[in-house]
Amino acid sequence: MAYENILVETHGKVGVIVLNRPKALNALSKGLTRELAQALDSFEANDDIGAIVLTGSEKAFAAGADIKEMASKSYMDVYMEDFITVDWERASTCRKPVIAAVSGYALGGGCELAMMCDFILAAENAKFGQPEITIGTMPGAGGSQRLTRFVGKSKAMEMCLTGRMMDAAEAERAGLVSRVVPVDDLKDEAIKTASKIADLSLPVVMMTKEAVNRAFETTLGEGLRFERRLFHSTFATEDQKEGMAAFVEKRQPDFKNK
Ligand code: CO8
Numbered sequence: 001m002a003y004e005n006i007l008v009e010t011h012g013k014v015g016v017i018v019l020n021r022p023k024a025l026n027a028l029s030k031g032l033t034r035e036l037a038q039a040l041d042s043f044e045a046n047d048d049i050g051a052i053v054l055t056g057s058e059k060a061f062a063a064g065a066d067i068k069e070m071a072s073k074s075y076m077d078v079y080m081e082d083f084i085t086v087d088w089e090r091a092s093t094c095r096k097p098v099i100a101a102v103s104g105y106a107l108g109g110g111c112e113l114a115m116m117c118d119f120i121l122a123a124e125n126a127k128f129g130q131p132e133i134t135i136g137t138m139p140g141a142g143g144s145q146r147l148t149r150f151v152g153k154s155k156a157m158e159m160c161l162t163g164r165m166m167d168a169a170e171a172e173r174a175g176l177v178s179r180v181v182p183v184d185d186l187k188d189e190a191i192k193t194a195s196k197i198a199d200l201s202l203p204v205v206m207m208t209k210e211a212v213n214r215a216f217e218t219t220l221g222e223g224l225r226f227e228r229r230l231f232h233s234t235f236a237t238e239d240q241k242e243g244m245a246a247f248v249e250k251r252q253p254d255f256k257n258k
Contacts, residue, residue: 050198
């Protein structure tokens with residue numbers, strides 16, 4: 001498929017989506033989010049893909065929703081078209097793992113998009129922020145909710161109320177990103193990490209992702225019960241048999257469902 005706002009690559013079993021509107025610092029226009037959703041649909045449906053990397057340019061992962069596109073919309077426009085539609089949330093509904101590889105700005109909707117992914121690898125120059133309040137609006141795609149869960153109320157509140165940006169080191173300390181790597185290594189490191197996941201049993205990877213995500217949705221007791229049932233169900237897979245047999249036989253596992 002020919003895309004105008006993104007580039008799509010495959011590296012072995014890893015699908016890579018590069019946001020590519022350099023003149024607008026990858027602002028998340030309607031066209032870009034449509035294509036992003038289509039690319040995620042296509043990787044999700046592709047049995048040869050086991051994990052996905054979402055990245056941008058060195059200067060910007062994404063500088064937010066497209067302000068020029070939004071500026072003149074009325075309340076009726078955004079309400080009736082349900083602005084922040086399914087396209088925006090597609091990254092959070094993907095069942096295969098999605099890693100955000102963030103270099104440069106991840107602001108507003110860009111920060112929200114990164115947080116919709118399963119985890120964030122940051123380059124040393126990454127900057128995260130929810131600056132919507134400085135342009136007279138507020139986070140609308142999860143910033144006030146996901147950021148608060150990641151970094152706690154005090155930091156999230158300060159960021160949402162002032163628009164202050166957090167650099168990569170602070171983001172790592174606060175638990176927003178899993179790791180910080182040099183700018184030049186970011187894409188390779190993300191692909192390497194995604195390849196490692198893609199070499200594992202896909203159904204078990206998907207169950208594990210479901211279990212971790214459930215921690216954000218439910219009580220500890222229910223979450224533990226959910227996890228226990230999924231753990232039990234891994235014993236119905238041939239990959240669990242192969243993984244444990246390989247350990248006992250001191251060899252590498254050869255998972256069938258990857
Ligand atoms: N939308 C549209 N265009 C943008 C955006 C954006 N968010 N960000 C940057 N651009 C454009 C600039 O207008 C400029 O274009 P031009 O050359 O035609 O004037 C070009 O990108 C380069 O930008 P700058 O010249 O400003 O580059 P600087 O290096 O000087 O500054 C910054 C970089 C600090 C990132 C600056 O561009 C900036 O502050 N951008 C806006 C950040 C922002 O406020 N983001 C939040 C947007 S609101 C939002 O995301 C709401 C999400 C809610 C969910 C929405 C669901 C649909």
